[in-house]
Amino acid sequence: MINLQESDSPLDELKIQLPEGFSQKAEEIYQVVTKINETHNLTRITSPEDFKIRHLIDSICSVAYYPELATESLKILDLGCGGGFPCIPLSAYNPQLDITGLDSEGTKVKCVAQAASELGLSNLKTIHARGRELAIKEEHKAQYDIVTARAVATADKLIKECRQFLKPKGRILLYKTPEAIKKEEKLTLREAKKYKFDIELSPIFTLPNDAGQRQFIVFHSQR
Numbered sequence: 001m002i003n004l005q006e007s008d009s010p011l012d013e014l015k016i017q018l019p020e021g022f023s024q025k026a027e028e029i030y031q032v033v034t035k036i037n038e039t040h041n042l043t044r045i046t047s048p049e050d051f052k053i054r055h056l057i058d059s060i061c062s063v064a065y066y067p068e069l070a071t072e073s074l075k076i077l078d079l080g081c082g083g084g085f086p087c088i089p090l091s092a093y094n095p096q097l098d099i100t101g102l103d104s105e106g107t108k109v110k111c112v113a114q115a116a117s118e119l120g121l122s123n124l125k126t127i128h129a130r131g132r133e134l135a136i137k138e139e140h141k142a143q144y145d146i147v148t149a150r151a152v153a154t155a156d157k158l159i160k161e162c163r164q165f166l167k168p169k170g171r172i173l174l175y176k177t178p179e180a181i182k183k184e185e186k187l188t189l190r191e192a193k194k195y196k197f198d199i200e201l202s203p204i205f206t207l208p209n210d211a212g213q214r215q216f217i218v219f220h221s222q223r
């Protein structure tokens with residue numbers, strides 16, 4: 001049992017409310033993903049407590065800083081979704097979100113599609129492709145309100161790869177550590193300026209159980 005609750009740190013500190021039924025859904029996500037993981041090697045994080053903190057809580061903390069993720073019908077592309085993070089928890093958190101999980105590894109995409117089907121997440125679909133290949137296809141160009149990416153690539157590379165997916169005034173929301181943001185700062189500033197993005201940084205927050213610090217960096221398209 002993972003027993004996800006609002007009193008969990010940092011959900012409590014960030015005042016993240018869990019929608020009705022989400023704790024039960026979180027348990028189902030844990031059961032379904034770890035079952036698929038037994039045959040497909042999606043994640044090394046499998047203990048209930050680690051899964052809760054490093055996958056579930058980490059995925060939904062974005063809601064604290066971008067509350068529209070909890071309430072609006074946004075079209076989101078999760079680039080490099082891997083085993084389904086953050087796209088699976090986010091699609092369960094707000095059924096109004098229309099999320100596409102994208103990954104260049106076909107097996108991972110199939111596993112996320114299977115998990116979405118078993119979990120009844122009809123608002124989550126998947127595509128097997130590289131970001132830069134999909135971004136030039138007419139049906140995906142300028143179609144998304146937000147592109148998310150967690151643990152995929154440096155911010156400068158992701159700006160280049162994600163920018164064509166965005167609708168006017170769209171955003172790229174990256175799940176990062178403060179250390180990575182600092183390390184990537186110079187190239188990030190250069191690419192953000194080149195492609196006309198304003199940068200927003202969230203406050204730094206800490207995950208329990210030595211899971212480390214996190215920070216979001218958001219690129220707002222000026223166009």
Ligand SMILES: C[S@@+](CC[C@H](N)C(=O)[O-])C[C@H]1O[C@@H](n2cnc3c(N)ncnc32)[C@H](O)[C@@H]1O
Pocket residue numbers: 079080081082083084085086102103104105108129130131132149150151152153161
């Ligand atoms: C370290 S995993 C992270 C997966 C997931 N976002 C998470 O946080 O658990 C990085 C994933 O990004 C995918 N990936 C890397 N570059 C990509 C690209 N250009 N287009 C699509 N997927 C990509 C990889 O195949 C891999 O599954």
